[in-house]
Amino acid sequence: MTNFHSTIDVSVNGQRRSDEVDHRSTLLDYLREHLGLTGSKKGCDHGQCGACTVLQDGLRINSCLQLAVMADGTEVITIEGIDAEGIDAEGIHTEGIDGTVDRAGSGGGGASLQRTFVELDGLQCGYCTPGQICSAVGVIREIAAGWPSAVMEQVTDRPALTEAEVRERMSGNLCRCGAYVNIVPAILRAQELRS
Amino acid sequence: MTSLDSALEVDAERLTDADGTLLRVDGPDKVTGRAVYAAEHHFADQAYAVPVTSTIAKGMIMAIDVADAEVVAGVLTIISADHAPVLPEGDDGELRLFQSHEVAYRGQIVAAVVATSLEAAVEAAGLVRIRYDEAPADVLLRTDHPRLYAPEHVNPDFATDTTVGDVEAQLAQADVVVDATYTTPGEHNNPMEPHATIAVWDAGRLTLYDSVQGSQRARRAVAAALGIDPDDVRVVYQFVGGGFGSKGSSRPQAIVAALAAREVDRPVVCVVSRAQMFTMTGYRTPTIQRVQLGATADGRLTATAHDVWEQTSTIAEFAEQTAVATRHMYAAPGRRTTHRLVALDVPTPAWMRAPGECPGMFALESAMDELATACAIDPVELRIINEPDLDPETGTPFGDRRLVQCLRDGARRFSWAERRGRGPQRDGAWLSGVGVASSVYPARAQTSAARATAYPDGRWLVEIDAADIGTGSRTALLGYAAECLAVSADRVELRIADSALPAAMIAGGSMGAASWTWAIGKACAELQQRLDRSDGSIPALGIAVEVSTKDEVAALPDVSRFSFGAQFVEVRVNTDTGETRVPHMLGVFSAGRILNPVMARSQLIGGMTMGLSMALMEEAILDVELGYVVNHDLAQYHIATHADVPSIEVHVLDGGRSDLGRAGAQGVGEVGIVGAAAAVANAVHHATGIRVRDLPIRLDRLLPC
């Protein structure tokens, strides 16, 4: 007899939970429909827009493409818990190309992004915004950890937090209102505030 | 000159920038995830409705087999033409669901499954089996279609055709003639928030938590579709995740939710999937446009003819006003515009950001660039030469026409003359060039009501059924209300986005800013007068004044009112691959008084960004055999992302003041997209010598095959 449900143990925004989920439910639907955490948005449900972006074990992912049951045993941070998140590389546990990891400051990095998005009007309708901010936390961490991108001259280089890097790395987050030219400065400004 | 690019120094407590401009007042709710959008209102016993759509483009439903679907655990009901209440005849065929077994287009709603969980509803929707008798479908727009016709008018109520002078004679005598055909593909609004509705019935009254751009039209449409009294429908839409026209009218998911909720006697949520958004939420019609320009050798226009072919559906008519902007842009003794429509087996097109002006100005402003080349005149100068004194179509004066100033100011800021004169520049495989185009969008206002209340503790309440779909109206209107009341914004509470509030114009046609400030300004002024006449004591419940601008709007003098702009664009084109990139766009606009520079700048860069997206990538790819748009997702229907938009600079001319209402404001939601695609195409021509007349400017349209 096949079982179509499982109980998952998952930490959401620092709170440990144990919930029974339908194996078909995505992590996004679990967050939105079961936990009422509607800050993570369903823009396309196919990993093509980034509105559902959350952090899982420190990394940004599309929560619409992960089944909730696969999230068992992980730590998930959504926009509702992002304010306390650091924007350093600590969450990533990978060393940079030269074996070093930037320490860009820890704790409250998410909050500084939330603030600079408002200050520099990095949003309009707001529907993509939680995903943009969660993704931005991931981007800053990934750059701090020295992860490469498609706009680096050489993949062996160490990346810097520049406009071009942020634009490339944020490209998985669509904004139909067209706030891009405000979002990128908001991300750079948040990092300035932290360092 | 107001520079909207000055660095913002923020007073975090008061949420203002260094100039005291209010920052987005709902920003904190949006960046924390607290803002609740339509589908996110949660009811304990809510059910989920999932639409089932047709898989043929034309024909009849022969059988609807729900045997496997209805036994799925959690399924409450399945609505279809076999099982649905009779709805009244209405004029919006898109909302008249489940009344016929006829299929009008592929992707039309033919059934809806209602279940206690989303998973069950999705599963059962996949198990509804429909047998069709398929008929040949006709989905391709062409200029020789035998069923082309002239609609009675074009959206919303413009003349279908216009003629001034003898355009053919002028063309025959012209020193220089440009005669070119341009096409724009179907384009889809694709707001990030999918259309969604939660319907809640209570004793015969219906509340919709809906994703719309305004409630008054929505409640009337839903009431008409269901055959109930509009006064029994309330629409609440506090947060809306973009619309760009597609949420200006009600969409079928509202009807599905309402019918389902009535039948299962509990709240029902219905969310349109991203794929379904390509069929049931409207789109911009594809257009075919022939533009003929006649001119003297020194570039004076003698003839402008703009003939347009476009499509509608068989179940409702929408006639995009594509050539209307051409009626007002440039002077010429011989003038003609026409619109021809054909009803195809396709979803009904509808509003998308600057309907009419957006595709029409791509053609006209591309043709002007071709004329500039033909006459060997600078494209900026060509436009200035042909600047009319009066509205060339009506002979009425312009309200605030500052197109020439926009062009001159933009040219200076962009170093246009040097960069254009230098010719295309090469950097390895990349060629760069620059282009320009004009922007225009009508400035209008519609009757709105508002209520202002004073309280004894010094607080003020302003209420109006205005919308904020991301435009920043919640912020701009609050700032304006505070200005009218001569108090700081933190003393004023603004309530919007609920049909229970005083009825107002929808967020559409860039009419919100003028319409709403007019009503708010009048309400605040009359409230002040009331207070001035009183003894100064205010009862605990406050003193309220409710007004309407009906008389003022009706009494507007006959003036041609528009916002204008000039857009300057740099492009890079890769000569190996045909890839086009847009490193920089600069726009200068004239749009009355700017209420809130931060919100306005965001609107304008948003419009220009969507224009860039339209220029380079947006395209509904039609499969003529299957009769539908094959690229119906965001991986295949590309919209610009971060990496596509490195730099957009926006300036607004100072000193503007519209005669629309007390604020003197004009909306800026649409003018930014108008002309952007032409500016890109014109820059591509400058860089490569290739004139792309068919959007989007795909790499395969540039590569020699």
Added chain:
Amino acid sequence: MTPLGYARPRDVADALDRAAAPGAMFIGGGTNLVDLMKLGVETPAALVDVGRLGLDRIEELAGGGLRIGAAVRNSRLAADARVRQRYPVLAEALVNGASGQLRNMATVGGNLLQRTRCAYFQDTSADCNKRVPGSGCSARAGDHRNLAILGGSPACIATHPSDMAVAMVALDAVVNVRTPAGTSRTDVRELHRLPGSTPHIETVLAAGSLIESVDLPAPVEARSTYRKVRDRASFAFAVASVAAIVQLDDRRVRDVRIALGAVAPRPWRASAAEDVIRGESPSTALFESAIAAELADAEPLRGNAYKVPLLRNLVVRVLCELCGVDPPVRSLA
């Protein structure tokens, strides 16, 4: 989506056991499979989650190669210092694929076995021989702008969408496969079959096989690059891509390896072009004739004919840059 079983096996043997059940499928990151399940294209009865079997390590091989576990996430692979230093073409291909979020989820095994993004394959209301054998192909008469010009068949012109796999094919990578019968090795370039009359059979792997790892042979002293052309500046599948590795010897090309993406049903090793170049003195003319040889068998259709000049220009440009030859100056008009 119908009710779904789910299991997290103890080890690889347990995974193979569970995968033998009717309707069972492996799931790695889920970025493609969950997508296809939502579309109704894939309808597994149960999923066997192979994301946590310890296959997420990158290990040294004797001789300087690397063994990449099948469950290594794309982003980790791209970030790995050894990969970036020894196989930069692979890191470049990876960071050109998908988005940051998807790269954090997608696994190496899943990336190799991902399905085509042909619109008709993804839409169950269209005809597709790959999805439903014998149903026909809507793409040939319909939209095929981004489909194959090489290696297709009357039954199917779908392309393999991976960036990563293109670099692996250029690197002569090998997959290590486990079946209940034991282990086997297959070159990545042989992993995907050409469609012929059976486009639904996409790989040479027997049913129930599990990719455990990918071996990268010891690196050679070479110049390499990955160049991707797409309709949007980022976060879009390729319309064409090339991975090229060149070993120069004085004035001659000692060895060259070229793989092409988004132009064929599999990551396409351009052997004909390599044969023309190998041992010769690099020049624009040589590269033009090499790509012409490769494209001699191209079968472009009306909507994708542009890929012929696109590939030619792209490959010539990339090889010129790698070999220090002045690339041809082209104009479009």
